[in-house]
Structure formats: structure tokens, C-alpha cells
Amino acid sequence: MPVHRPGPVHPRRPLLAGLLLAALSLVLAAPAGPASAAGTPARGSARMGMGVAAHDGSAGAPSSADATQTEGVDVSGYQGNVAWSTLWSSGVKWAYAKATEGTYYTNPYFAQQYNGSYNVGMIRGAYHFATPDTTSGATQANYFVDHGGGWSRDGKTLPGVLDIEWNPYGAACYGKSAASMVGWIADFLNTYKARTGRDAVIYTATSWWTECTGNYGGFASANPLWIARYASTVGTLPAGWGYYTMWQYTSSGPTVGDHDKFNGALDRVVALANG
Helix, strand or coil: CCCCCCCCCCHHHHHHHHHHHHHHHHHHHHCCCCHHCCCCCCCCCCCCCCCHHHHHEEEEECCCCCCCCCCEEEEEEHHHHCCCCHHHHHHCCCCEEEECCCCCEEEHHHHHHHHHHCCCCCCCEEECCCCCCCHHHHHHHHHHHHHHHHHHHCCCEEEEEECCCCCCCCCCCCCCHHHHHHHHHHHHHHHHHHHHCCCCCCEEEEHHHHHCCCCCCCCCCCCCEEECCEEECCCCCCCCCCCEEEEEEEECCCCCCCCCCCCCCCHHHHHHHHH
């Protein structure tokens, strides 16, 4: 009687089949790439005030009858090469350009913006978009100073700005408690002053500051306030500050969108530049 002999065993076949099934299940379970990234901007694209309208709204513009103020603008890589002579002719006398973000981005248009505003006669400075969830405050302050955020007493260079506002890439407060956020900001400010001899300006919105720092008032005595609010008045200021130094009042102004007012005549802008 013939004996049936089984064929050779192939141990790799069950293994390969299992791997294929596992890969297929992962593909089917994973969300589609474009849908999961919808609404999240690319890292490096953040700019001063990009979250203001979405979180605080936009309601009117300042009255032309307000006390003496000096018009300014803030720009980033978003604006590209800026027509500085046009802005100067329209009455803009000071400007800030984004220099850095986190420790991973430098503005490719920074030289044209920073030097171009200076060359037409403006008093200018640089700002840093903070990402407290990526590296420490000290690390980001050093990165900022090393990439355009320095200061010199030439009468035309304003102190650097810490732009601290809603996180465009995730949780509004960058996953930090109020106490941790205050500590991060202090780390940045202390390092910036140690490097430059100047107290940095703080740019923020009252609603963000209240939510993410617990409305901390301890920086007001040293650090000038640049308030963000797109309305006819600045409204309530963050704790500690009795007045604002600068006010970003619109993201839809002429020539470049972001326009600002300095709380005083041009000689006060010069005074801030000189320290």
C-alpha cells in the first residue's frame, strides 16, 4: 500500500501572510493624511497675531482722534519682500520683523525686512515667535539673539520682542500649566537681558495671557507690553500693566496687513530704542 508523504514544510509562508494582514489592517485603520493635517499650518509659518481674530474676534478700528500715537507695522516671511518706501510715505515710522521661531526656523526675508525698514528711515526691531513646547525659554532666547534678535544703542534699533500667544500647531497653552508657562517666559526674558542688556517687549493678547499664565502680573515692571486686540480700544490689559507701549490693532491694514500704534509720539519710540 503506497504511503502518502507530505510535501516540504515552508515556515516562511505563514509569517509572510501574517505580516501582510497586519500591514493591511494598519492602512485601513489609519486616518487619511490630508484630513488629519487639515487646519494645521506648517512649522515656521506662525506670525504675530495669527490667532487673534479667531480667538478674540475683530470689532472696529481705533479712532483717529486718539491721543498722539505713532504708526508702525509688523511683518514676517508671510509678507515676503516689503515695499518699505510705500509704508514710509504713508506715515509708518517703526517696524518689527520676525526673525525666528522656536529653534528650527529663521525668516528667509529677514534681511530685506529688517534692513529695508532701517534704510528708509524707520526705527526697527526683531521678534521671536515662541514655541514653549519644543525647547526651553533660555534656548530660544539664545537662538533669537544669534539670528537677528540682538540690540545696539544706535537710536534706530528697538529691543527684541517675545511673541507669546496661541499655539497654531496644537493646544493653545502648549500643554503647559500656568506656573510652567510663567517659568518658561521668565527663562526667555532673563536670558535675553543677559545677552543684550535690554528687557524684551512682551507681545500677547489679554485672553491668552489670562488663560495660559493665570493672568500673571510679575513682568509688568520691567517688560513693555505690546497688546493684540482688533477693536476700537485696547480693552482690559493683562495684570500688572497700567498702560500699553504698543498695540496691534488690525491684520488688514494697507500695504501689509498687520498695523500697530506706539503709545506716544516719535520721540518716545526713539527713547525705547535707546533704552
